[in-house]
Amino acid sequence: TxxxxxxxxxxxxxxxxxxxxxxxxxxxxxxxxxxxxxxxxxxxxxxxxxxxxxxxxxxxxxxxxxxxxxxxxSPQLSCILADTLGVRLLLDHKDIPLPPALILNSSHQLDPWEPHNGEAKLTKVVELFQKEGRERRVQQEISAFLTSLKLRGHHKVVVKICWPSPNPSSSPTFYSTHDPSPVSDAVLDILSEYPEGQAVLLEGFITTVPPRRLKPPQPPACIPRKHGDVMG
Incomplete structure (x- = not known):
């Protein structure tokens, strides 16, 4: 093999x-x-x-x-896998274990994945098509999301900018879940700086687990034979 x-x-x-x-x-x-x-x-x-x-x-x-x-x-498979948000919703729909996530969407790039949007268990999608009241809603959604992350034991949140495929995504940034203000400010800056077409993905950060050294199985313990025992 x-x-x-x-x-x-x-x-x-x-x-x-x-x-x-x-x-x-x-x-x-x-x-x-x-x-x-x-x-x-x-x-x-x-x-x-x-x-x-x-x-x-x-x-x-x-x-x-x-x-x-x-x-x-497969070029088609490459395009599908490059769609971070779509793959996220699909995996969540199939009950694949994932960290909790919040998608702040300011475009229509999720349209092909709408059938899975309402069925996601750990992913919440917030549409931000209307600019009126956007700042307050972003702050409220992020504050509630960080509170839920803390209850689940997450100490950090990952913020990613996702563009429609095939545009590359930028490097993620990490923030503490104990203070929502820096996270809200960063997301609002992203939404105001970049043109329409992107979405912001927030995920609970999972600490990398160091590999466990696999120990070889130990031989069975020897049972001491008492004096006078006879093997049949």
Whole structure:
């Protein structure tokens, strides 16, 4: 059986050899690996590891040349996975465990996902199409959301700007759940600075759990034999 590796950058692949007479194989020198219990690791391979099948999502840089490696991919799937908000609503609808979230939407980019909007368990969507009273409503929604996060044991909240696909999202920012004012100010700045078309996603931050070292099973304890015991 083989293993699945996740490469997040084209620099993790080995460069194509110059002037190759035949299509060369694909090698990776770095990848995210998956272990038992959902643990992930960033591994570096010495020597580089040969790829037996490549499935691409997003950038298709390897398709420009000929390689001795079967490949496959789906542009439609890439677009779906790039839609952070839509995937969030879909996973929530399917009862996949997720941190609580608040979506402050100022555009119509959620229209294709409306059937899942009202069925989300842990995701609340607030439409902000009307600018009148927007500031007060944002403050109220964020204050209530942070209160619910604290009750669930979350000490931080993650704020992300989500654009309609295929526009890239900016880096997330982190705030304490104990003071809603900085969070509200940051969200209001985002809504006033950027043009219509984006949404703001707030999620409860989950602290990364360090990997647990799996101990090999211990042999059964030896039962001391009493003097005079006879094996039948």
């Amino acid at each position: 083989g293993k699945i590796f996740l490469c997040l950058s084209s620099s993790w692949f080995c460069p194509r050899p110059p002037a190759s007479a035949c299509p060369p194989p694909v090698f990776i020198r770095q990848a995210i690996t998956f272990d038992h219990g959902g643990q992930t690791y960033l591994d570096t391979f010495y020597p580089p590891r040969k790829v037996t099948y490549l499935s691409w999502l997003g950038e298709q840089f390897l398709l420009e040349d000929q390689w001795d490696c079967p490949m496959g991919g």
